[in-house]
Amino acid sequence: MNKLLPHVDVKPMLRTLKQLEFRWPVLGEGLGGAWQWSPAQWNLLKTLAEMRNQHSKSVLIRLYVSPDDKNSSHYIIKLDQASLSLSSREDYITNTSAAQAYRAALLSLMVDVAVMLGAPEKAALTQMEEALAFEIKLAHIVIPYENRTSENMYNKYTLSRLQRFIPQFDWLGFVRTVVESKGDPALSISSSEPVIVRAPQYFKELFKLINSTDPRTVANYVQWRTVFSRITTLSRRFLYRYLDFARVTTGMTSLTPRWDKCVNYVENTLVYATGRLFVNTHFQEDKKNMMEELIEGVRWAFIDMLEKENDWMDEPTKRRATEKAHVVLAKVGYPEFILNDTYLNEDLSQKDYYGNVMQTLQFIAKSDVAWLRKMVPRTEWFTNPTTVNAFYSSSTNQIRFPAGELQKPFFWGTEYPRSLSYGAIGVIVGHELTHGFDNNGRKYDKNGNLDQWWSNSSITAFNEKTKCMIEQYNGYHWDEAGLNVRTTQFECT
Template sequence: IAKMYLLFCSINSIYCRVYVHRICRQYWDNTALCNQISEFTPFYDKCNKPGSLPSSSAKIYTLQAVHLQRNIVPKSSCLLLETLALIRSQHSKSVLIRLFVSPDDKNSNQYKIIKLRPTCQVTHNYLFIYFLSVAETSFHTKHSYYCFCFVFKSNYLLLFFLFFFQFNWLGFVRAVIDTELHPDMKIASLEQVIVRAPQYFKDLFKLLNTTETRTVANYVLWRSVFSRITTLKNTLIYATGRLFVDTHFQEDKKHMMEELINGIRWAFIYMLEKENDWMDKETKRKSTEKAHAVLAKVGYPDLILNDIYINEDIKRLSFSETDYFGNVMQTLKFIAQSDIGWLRKTVPRTEWFTNPTTVNAFYSSSTNQIRFPAGELQKPFFWGLDYPRSLSYGAIGELTHGFDDNGRKYAKDGNLDQWWRNSSITRFTEKTQCMIDQYNRYYWKEAGLNVKGKRTLAENIADNGGMRESFRAYRRWIEKREIRSRGVCCNAYRPEAARHQIQSGAHSPPKYRVIMAMSNYEEFHKAFNCPETSILNRGTKSCRVW
């Protein structure tokens, strides 16, 4: 892979891409496929046939003429509004302002809230920087700076407009929603919104007002062009996920993972009830209830096996065997409008919002769910029944995210609520500050920078807590010890990639994810006879939250 901006590639991600490629070739002439899945094969086939793509210059000029034009805000913010709305509604790209529909934080059963938040696009891509002028690069840097202090604010569009009158928010939201696809979606001034980081928008308009309009225009244009669809699996997630599951996923992995999750759940509750000495009884009781209530989703949503659902999901798409550009544009629009249709509807607990081919695991605060897609349940992340159980126990830590610095704010039903007593919040803050300070002290030579303990706190809590849960769950399952933890954290970094990881990554550097979690765990010290002088034995200086 010869793209200069590529930081690293997950072996599993490559495997999944190869699998999807093989599947699409294998099923090209398969008449047994449900109707709509067979419809997207021309999209894939057109992209992969040598010499079949049209001359790019003509299509780019068409895109520029019809959709995006340089200097789009010569004197008026109206054109900026129209352009940002068009990019979001037709191209599935958020620039400066991110608008999306999601469950109400305080009533997670309903999609009735539109969220407005920063886009926070801190890029490491040298190609992108190369095409920007000094002024546009400076604007990008300043814009990115305002993205990291989040504050929860629920309000109506009308009141938001009064606070930030420089921008027609009602007009923007209305322009994003495609009325042809959603004819009944009428947005009024009393539509509820959640605003993340109100200070960001205050600073954003200050920055826009002091920046040359040509610079803003060119920045908006390049941000849109910069991030486009790269693979079929990232767009039609249920259709490609269905093919992946049919071909490359074994049901015994699903059953085994469910067993492992139950073991991890037991271990967390055991430690909470037997070892936790800083949480008050009422908060501890509610935390136990939340741990019991965590819904585990493994492999894939059952609905993707339903041909009727798949057909309905993508019935508006019709791909051409000759017009690849048109295929891309209609797919972008499909993605851009896909979440809008959920507005004001009930949140289905069966919904995944995750591609089955994804190589990652997730915790969702608003639904109190942990998700392990089929793509994650492949070697080397998940070994199944072919290898010792320890290899799988040591790689599961998502449940702890329900009790990290963000997840702890959500109750068992997924609603944002202060369900902790103040005394426990104070002790939690003290515990997490110990961890922040501990990680801050580590200097990563490859990056030439110290680890950022505050930025990576949530993942550090999960790493340390997950280590303890995995060990205890495995000891319960079998007495024989076989240690496997963080095998997936073996990486090599270039200095540029290392600096980017420090500056914008949610995780600590892989090296220190291993060292810190192990050095804080007394059972590891005992098992391997680590002396008190060892870097892997912090002794009385250890930090522990869970």
């Protein structure tokens, strides 16, 4: 019989919130002592950096490493706005009944979780109201999705230039704290380090907002985001309280069964180990070969239509489109290295679920940073083999079809007529392939570099062709929310 661990409830999270960088002001009001927050000891930079390092959580500022959009063979540091507690910016800035209900549910959750962790109820209500008011102001300065075009988000700075542009924050210190590693001298960061600043105006407004806000409120908001991201790793009373919130915001009506939650955690954490098990059991090489043939058939049909039926794209642009279609790299099934046991021997060592999650997040936090200074491996997958989905990557000009997607009803084996697979997954292949030529993918050339290779006349013709779809969708109205669908040419793919 397995020996059960003692009931831990909030103890693991309280250990986290005892750390100087993670102290939650409202919690210190009740627990005092080692949990007491002090404005003199609090440092926003260290807190944001340690959230990124220990929780793989970006609050206010998102820092990550990915291919340079204009030099896609090299990795570069990118700085961007971070997400909000609620998924939609409109939930904060509109006054529809649905948006008001979301904000009320969020405030109630903030207060209750603070109290459940040890904060006094009166202080929790007052300080969480102030924290939510701060987040509402934050939502107003977040760059909306439709304005986040590839061109607008490509702003290359050195850290020294960024420091002159926004002097209220120590950018070099922040990047160093997140990126530098004693074990890897190549990751040394200087003021000349190039970075892509994806939302410069947001950062400008962000530090105006921070400087005009009580530090206690900013700290309460930032630490709330840490706690919010870890609620579902705590005991069942927290899970049921989160369920009350999720009923309002997502319509969820019951907790995920424990077995389902644990299986999903293992699958999403040990992605290549579980991928190997899946491939061994459910994936045969004849599937891979058949899928590769199918992709080539769809590619041929796409190029044939492009050359013979496209009447709005001029010849030079059409020629470059054909070249791009020919070199789209198709990945099918899984990366070969998962068949090598050496790559799969990573273990979790903590004794509680919360601890295992935290260990995993610390690993994830460093996984993208480790690619800095390296060439982009165009053959790398970065996709869980068990994923039931398909993808297009503009920076590598590749389409990916993991083994999890190559199952019925999407994909039928060699014992079935090929028409079934062409009708089911062939549609998905065509969908992913055309992402390389939609209103975002067309901005990247055949090598994955951000480059206007379409002529102005072809862009104008494309935009004309999309107008009917935009007008159609703008005519749809959602009565319950009191909103019209808002689409733009940026979203028309």
